[in-house]
Amino acid sequence: MKIKLVKASELKSEILKKLYYENALSCAELSTLFGRSLPIIMKAINELIEEGFVLEVGYAPSSGGRRPLTYAVKPDAMYIMAIAMDQLSTRITIVDLNNKPVAEVEMVELLLNNNAIALDKLIEYINAYILRTGIEKERILGIGIGMPGFVSAEQGINYSYLDAQGQSLNDYIFKATGLPAYVANDSSVIALAEQKFGVAKTQEEVMVINLGWGIGLGMIVKGEVFRGYDGFAGEFSHIPLFEDGALCICGKQGCLEAEASMLVVVEKAKEGIKQGRLSTLQSVINDPLKLMGDAIFEVAATGDPFVIELLSDAGYKIGKALAILIHIMNPKTIVLSGRGAKGGKIMMAPIQLALNKYCIPRLAANIEILISELGFDGEIIGAAVLVMENFNQEKLIINTKRIQMNT
Amino acid sequence: MKIKLVKASELKSEILKKLYYENALSCAELSTLFGRSLPIIMKAINELIEEGFVLEVGYAPSSGGRRPLTYAVKPDAMYIMAIAMDQLSTRITIVDLNNKPVAEVEMVELLLNNNAIALDKLIEYINAYILRTGIEKERILGIGIGMPGFVSAEQGINYSYLDAQGQSLNDYIFKATGLPAYVANDSSVIALAEQKFGVAKTQEEVMVINLGWGIGLGMIVKGEVFRGYDGFAGEFSHIPLFEDGALCICGKQGCLEAEASMLVVVEKAKEGIKQGRLSTLQSVINDPLKLMGDAIFEVAATGDPFVIELLSDAGYKIGKALAILIHIMNPKTIVLSGRGAKGGKIMMAPIQLALNKYCIPRLAANIEILISELGFDGEIIGAAVLVMENFNQEKLIINTKRIQMNT
DNA sequence: TAAACTTAATAAAATATTTTAATATGTTAC
DNA sequence: GTAACATATTAAAATATTTTATTAAGTTTA
Incomplete structure (x- = not known):
């Protein structure tokens, strides 16, 4: 991990923050991490212990010498x-x-x-x-x-x-x-959750797709959340993507959200079943939205062909949008997260298909697409x-x- | 400008760098800029003067007290x-x-x-x-x-x-x-040039469009050039933009570059004139590419309707691509730069038209589109x-x- | 299994940096 | 035009930080 220079007056809070993210670290590690000498780190750590924010949590394995004491944040300090x-x-x-x-x-x-x-x-x-x-x-x-x-x-x-x-x-x-x-x-x-505690932990260039009733994007750039000048960066789901697409709530046509969000998948499922498509989803067709959403992923996992078709279609469209994102941001990792991450496994193939079609090979080559493990707890x-x-x-x-x- | 913490051992080179970018600064300004005390800045400055890198360049206007001495880099030091x-x-x-x-x-x-x-x-x-x-x-x-x-x-x-x-x-x-x-x-x-010495000087969130034989993008994010994970970020002109567009050199269809680059404008001009369109460009139709490119902007400035039509068309398409970029990056400023910046004035209106159509109003509202003044010297x-x-x-x-x- | 080599923690010495105070140089209000 | 105020520069004192040395603890090799 790259070193982060902090003002001396901010050292203790920065150490505490780091320990919150990293679980257990030794003084030597903190020393290199902050580019400051060991004595000063030890002084800070000892003060934090005395103040009740930090605990010793045993020794780390030796790397060829004396084993370092490691420290962690005291869970119930705050x-x-x-x-x-x-x-x-x-x-x-x-x-x-x-x-x-x-x-x-x-x-x-x-x-x-x-x-x-x-x-x-x-x-x-x-x-x-x-x-x-x-x-x-x-x-x-x-x-x-x-x-x-x-x-x-x-x-x-x-x-x-x-x-x-x-x-x-x-x-x-x-x-x-x-x-x-x-x-x-x-x-x-x-995105913050995924980069600090999820599958994208410590990575510097990550795009996190929030699959939900809409489709959101959280960006990690240079290791930090990127929000743009007004704070609205990542308005990814309303870019003009399809020439004559469905009408979007934003008032425009051809937005990703209007074509591939969970809301749209549910609507299409209802529509299809009404028109006679066979699906195990039939039994929940009149349930409220939230239950229907859960049901989609359940029946998809059991192999329901109609639902898989719907998710694949959505996945392909998301993949086309991701291709654009990749061209512009050249991230290392893309994470499928949010409520709809459950469907990530099924969407993976069509997403990859779309990337193959719409990305310059060099850009798509090393992209790592991960499925969130935080799930519903992410937010x-x-x-x-x-x-x-x-x-x-x-x-x-x-x-x-x-x-x-x-x- | 936000303060930038640097290691003590890097202070002198950072000061020199700053002076290169900022022309003339006082010790007090450098002190706040680097978050370090005046004595240490003065020591560094005096050493830099002694070593022949820096010069005193007179007093800055008073802001209510003693006038500060300002320092600049010695132009012929290196x-x-x-x-x-x-x-x-x-x-x-x-x-x-x-x-x-x-x-x-x-x-x-x-x-x-x-x-x-x-x-x-x-x-x-x-x-x-x-x-x-x-x-x-x-x-x-x-x-x-x-x-x-x-x-x-x-x-x-x-x-x-x-x-x-x-x-x-x-x-x-x-x-x-x-x-x-x-x-x-x-x-x-x-992009570096525009942010350090051009119309986007000191701005933190800037997208610089390099209008040339192709269409390039240089991104300034959080005040620095953003290159992405592999260094390929900003591959803006090959995103899938038009459903059934022209074939691009990259092998795909519908790329911006294949629709709106200067190369395409020149090609279209030749084609049109051959097919009988009237234009003052007629006289240079057999000139080499480079001269033809220059001629385009010359006759556009004189009001040649055909050329203006071509540039407007290109501008509108560039605007559509910019809409995508704005949605994702939410920049403060967009700079039209590169060889084709000369045509920026004419393209401005169609670009704005496209932004109105394809951008969520809140995102387009505060966007500032500037035309480079560095021109051909930018690179x-x-x-x-x-x-x-x-x-x-x-x-x-x-x-x-x-x-x-x-x- | 002991010697040689690593790494960690602690203490003391050496440096560096900032804070404070004093002086110099301007500006503004009356 | 002078008193009161504001900012800049310089010097000295007070702190803070790092470097170095020392001791402690563990691993590896012959």
Whole structure:
């Protein structure tokens, strides 16, 4: 891993952050990682231990000499509230510094579209959840929220949903809950999760496709989430892709989303079955969207030909879009993630087919396409990561004081 | 501008680099820029003055207090050899640290395609040029070369042309000339020029379109050239854009390059005139490609309707491709650069038209489309910048010794 | 199994860097 | 036009950081 130079005054929080991501590291490793001398790292580590943020966790195997002591973050030193929203429902939980939920994940119905009270509802749920779990606010580092829409993480504004009268959602939620809050686009949050804790761990150039009711893209560039100038980079599913395609909710024609999202697959399935196509899906045709979505992947796994045909068609179209992405970004890895990652295995072949057709061979040659293992937890983990990404020395000091007061 | 933390041991070379880009800066500015204290900056500056790299260049206007002394790079402290190649011809020059040529720019015919001796010819030209100009090699910092093709700047390999039997071109040319050499894709080099010395100066998110015989893209992401994992990012002109388009040299159909490059415009002009279209271009229809290209922009400026129609058509198609790019990258600025930048003014309207049609309004709203002012010099300047980008403390020390020996 | 070689942790010494204070040089308001 | 304020430069003192040396712990080789 490449070394990252940090200001001396930010060293301790950066070490803590690193330990959160990397589980267990020795002083020598931290020393090279931050390009600073061992004594200074040891001093920082010892202070972090004394302050209750870090633990010794035994010796690493020897590499030919004395075995190094390794250190990890103390899981219950602080907690993080992680929230994953989609158009229809919102999941809320609180995790420890090992990303393990310390209270049950709660799922609530919360429609985002044309819902003026959605934001206040969200805040209600947040406050109620904290109250119910009995976790002291002082021990919660912050609230990370992944949400659909045009989100500027920098400004904390979602231009599509959750209007706070032009105010920053971060500020609004902070005022209403007393906890630092950070919002970001759901796909970018999932990309964070995949790069820090998923199949793309530590990779520098990764494109994460968020297969869901829509199709999102989270980009990792030079090892960091790339958001573009206004924060809207990765609007991948509304590029003009098909000459005379279906009409998209965005108002244009030929968008990827209107041709290959899970929503479209479900619609096509319903349509086909009505017109007499045989499929084991028949029994759930009148179920709500969410159940139908789950069912698609179940019957696909059992080999249902019609569903496989639909997923293959969607896969091929996604592959064509990926070809464009590859030409522009030349990533090392593409990750199929999000709710629809379950269908990744089936889509892999048609995606590869499309890449062969639409990519310059040299660009497609070394591309690695991976299927997420985080699955549905991706957005939750990413939301927690989002809070940690915003962690700094200032916040470390605040939390140090809190811990001291509590003991 | 955001601060850039550098290791203490790299401070002097980083200051020199900064002064090369910024012309004149005060110690206070450098101090905040590098996040280091004034005394240490002054020490470095004074050493650089003593070593002959930096000059005092007078006082900056006061901002309410004592006027700061400003410093600039000593233009003739070192020279840089800058080489701009295209498929047909190659320009060679040597510039000082103000990017001013210190010897006449030489243009030589050098076909890259299927030319096994192109590399050795290039080296011949380089050595001959240095010899002829009489500039001591010791004073030349290095050779920067922009070239078409699939170029991995990191590896120093051009996978399309100039084969060095799999060896790094950087090494090969170094061995043959005794000077450190750096190759990069022509479009990325032009992007460098635009961001350091052109209309996109100091901007962080810029897409530079290299309008030439082909259509290239150089990307500036987070303030740096973005090259992707293998170094091939920005292969923008071969994405599948048109359903049943013209056949492209890359073997595929519907590429932007096959529809809107200057080569295509020239071809279409010839074709049209043969078929009876009226145009002042008629007189040059049998001229070589290069002259015809120049003529296109000349007659366009005089209002030739046929040529304007051709350029508009190309512009619209480029606009459609830009729409895709904007969706993915969300840049602040797009620069039309390269040989064809002269036609930028005429293409601006059709490009904007296409953006209106193919972009989500929020993304297109704040886009700034600029026309390069560097023009044909862009690639030369970028090649010089390429050398400076690779400048570091080690090279500073080497050159310090050289200067000392010479005095 | 002991000697030679590695790597890690700790302490002391040597350097480097920043902070503070003092001085120099301008600008602005009255 | 001078007093009050603002910024720049220089020097000295206070901190911080790294380097080097030393001790400790483990592996490999003969």
